[in-house]
Amino acid sequence: MSPAACPSGHGDLITILHHTKGQGTLHQDATQVYQEEIYLLFDWSDTAKLSTPANSLDSWIWMGNDLGELTLGADGITVTAASSGLAIARVKFIIKAEGWSLQSPSSLGGTTSFPIHQKVAGDDRDTQGEEGAIFQRGNGEFPGPDIIAPLLAGHLPKQSRAQAEIDAGESLQDASLTCIFIPAIMPGQLVEVHDAMMGRSWRGKVTSVGHEVNGVVLITNMELVRYVVD
Numbered sequence: 556m557s558p559a560a561c562p563s564g565h566g567d568l569i570t571i572l573h574h575t576k577g578q579g580t581l582h583q584d585a586t587q588v589y590q591e592e593i594y595l596l597f598d599w600s601d602t603a604k605l606s607t608p609a610n611s612l613d614s615w616i617w618m619g620n621d622l623g624e625l626t627l628g629a630d631g632i633t634v635t636a637a638s639s640g641l642a643i644a645r646v647k648f649i650i651k652a653e654g655w656s657l658q659s660p661s662s663l664g665g666t667t668s669f670p671i672h673q674k675v676a677g678d679d680r681d682t683q684g685e686e687g688a689i690f691q692r693g694n695g696e697f698p699g700p701d702i703i704a705p706l707l708a709g710h711l712p713k714q715s716r717a718q719a720e721i722d723a724g725e726s727l728q729d730a731s732l733t734c735i736f737i738p739a740i741m742p743g744q745l746v747e748v749h750d751a752m753m754g755r756s757w758r759g760k761v762t763s764v765g766h767e768v769n770g771v772v773l774i775t776n777m778e779l780v781r782y783v784v785d
Contacts, residue, residue: 576657577672584654592647594766596738596773597622601639605632606739609648618643619768641771643738728783730759736773740764746779757781 575581590613595603601622608631615625623637625644634646663669732748740746742761749756759781767774 575674578663578669579657579659579671581673582656582658584656587652587654589650589652590647591650592645594618594738595634595644595646596736597636597640597642597644599639599641601636603634603636603644605634605646605648607650608632610651611649613647613649615644615646618645618766641773643736643766643768643773727780729762730779730781732777732779734775734777736766737775740775740777746777748779 588610591607593606595605597603609627610631612625612627612634620640620642622640622642622644625637625646626635627633627648628635636642636644657671657673659671661667732746740761742763744761745758746761747756747758759779761777761779763778765776767776
């Protein structure tokens with residue numbers, strides 16, 4: 556198998572220092588370019604921040620109030636609108652990433668099924684930005700699903716494990732939730748709900764997200780699945 560690792564958000568403020576692996580042979584490939592979409596909140600301001608450095612803005616749609624044309628700053632993160640106000644924009648932007656390919660050995664320790672550990676060290680000089688990685692299995696002798704994992708440490712890997720546990724659970728229940736506007740929420744994330752009516756808290760995985768603008772009131776609607784303990 557030949558998975559490809561693409562450290563993303565590779566802008567002027569992020570430098571990849573070194574890339575190591577536990578097994579196999581690592582080769583640097585061509586730079587990858589792909590599109591992402593995000594909801595940007597302008598909180599009585601004409602500026603907002605992307606979570607990842609971008610090369611360019613592709614398009615945007617104002618969800619409610621229209622603050623005019625958007626411009627990407629020289630840092631690749633700051634987005635400036637033509638006028639100030641309270642508004643949400645659905646923005647599509649282009650990201651540049653470094654591409655690497657890993658050629659794995661045919662077997663390790665007498666087995667053809669084994670994990671491979673990769674580590675990327677980088678320098679992020681902007682506290683507003685994030686650095687991540689997308690792992691994708693290429694053509695090879697051992698078929699398997701694509702692997703997508705954040706290149707982060709601390710609380711997020713724990714969330715990812717909990718997310719996998721929820722996915723593997725059999726007693727899943729759909730739930731709908733309406734709350735104040737949450738700009739960064741997206742399908743696939745875990746949320747913790749403090750439910751006063753049930754008298755306890757529970758966690759669920761977001762399956763869909765919708766936002767509403769009613770005057771100056773911003774609302775987020777979510778569909779979730781949660782594990783039900785018998």
